[in-house]
Amino acid sequence: MGILLQIDFPYTGPFGDEMTEAFSPLASSIAQEKGLIWKIWTENREMNESGGIYLFEDTVSAEEYLKMHTARLESFGVQGIRAKLFEVNIPLSHLTKAVV
Amino acid sequence: MGILLQIDFPYTGPFGDEMTEAFSPLASSIAQEKGLIWKIWTENREMNESGGIYLFEDTVSAEEYLKMHTARLESFGVQGIRAKLFEVNIPLSHLTKAVV
Numbered sequence: 001m002g003i004l005l006q007i008d009f010p011y012t013g014p015f016g017d018e019m020t021e022a023f024s025p026l027a028s029s030i031a032q033e034k035g036l037i038w039k040i041w042t043e044n045r046e047m048n049e050s051g052g053i054y055l056f057e058d059t060v061s062a063e064e065y066l067k068m069h070t071a072r073l074e075s076f077g078v079q080g081i082r083a084k085l086f087e088v089n090i091p092l093s094h095l096t097k098a099v100v
Numbered sequence: 101m102g103i104l105l106q107i108d109f110p111y112t113g114p115f116g117d118e119m120t121e122a123f124s125p126l127a128s129s130i131a132q133e134k135g136l137i138w139k140i141w142t143e144n145r146e147m148n149e150s151g152g153i154y155l156f157e158d159t160v161s162a163e164e165y166l167k168m169h170t171a172r173l174e175s176f177g178v179q180g181i182r183a184k185l186f187e188v189n190i191p192l193s194h195l196t197k198a199v200v
Contacts, residue, residue: 004142004153006106008184020191027195039196042104042186049184053104053153084108084149086142091120095127096139099199 002088002100003062008042008051009073009081015045035061055100059085102188102200103162108142108151109173109181115145135161155200159185 014022023041030039037055044050056062066083073081093100114122123141130139137155144150156162166183173181193200 004140006108006142006151006153008106008186016189019189023192024195027192031196036196038198039193040104040198040200041189041192041196042106043189044184044186047184049186051106051184051186053106084144084147084151086108086144086149086151089116089119089141089143092123092127092141093139095124096131096136096141098138098140100140 002037002090003056003059004086004088005054005056005062005066006051006084006086007054007066007069007081008049009078010048011043011050011078012048013045015043019043019050033061033065036065055088102137102190103156103159104186104188105154105156105162105166106151106184106186107154107166107169107181108149109178110148111143111150111178112148113145115143119143119150133161133165136165155188 030036035057037057040053042051042053056065062085070081070083088100090100130136135157137157140153142151142153162185170181170183188200190200
């Protein structure tokens with residue numbers, strides 16, 4: 001089926017290479033999360049926003065991750081987190097060249 | 101580089117197989133859009149929301165698509181469209197198993 005988790009929040013940096021360096025250890029940890037298929041890391045230095053698009057195997061894994069990750073972001077001082085869970089429409093996504 | 105376009109909006113259906121049937125012709129058209137690498141179609145029947153996560157080759161293609169698609173959604177009667185453009189942090193995304 002595939003559950004997509006969409007998260008974004010206000011973020012003032014670091015961006016680009018410095019963001020990569022700052023969050024590589026966290027990324028290696030996130031890669032081990034139960035039920036995670038992949039995460040795409042997003043950043044926008046003009047809008048001062050960042051976030052992530054995640055694909056999970058099932059709803060329970062996505063919900064548990066969201067709860068844990070929201071608390072982690074808040075512990076970093078992040079406020080104004082926007083999170084949405086969706087099912088993926090697989091046939092339409094295949095028509096538009098997505099590998100899901 | 102990779103530009104990610106995140107769109108979501110209020111939506112009351114059709115969902116699932118009926119959504120697939122209703123929007124397959126549109127999906128085949130979207131697959132041909134300039135600069136599009138892929139689109140993932142999202143739906144949530146509990147929250148009455150739908151949307152899409154797109155990966156584009158460049159910012160200009162993503163911005164042109166967003167302008168056209170917003171007008172198209174509004175012509176369908178959709179209101180309350182939320183759209184965000186992001187750069188993809190490629191090294192962090194690779195660490196979390198995304199093929200981008």
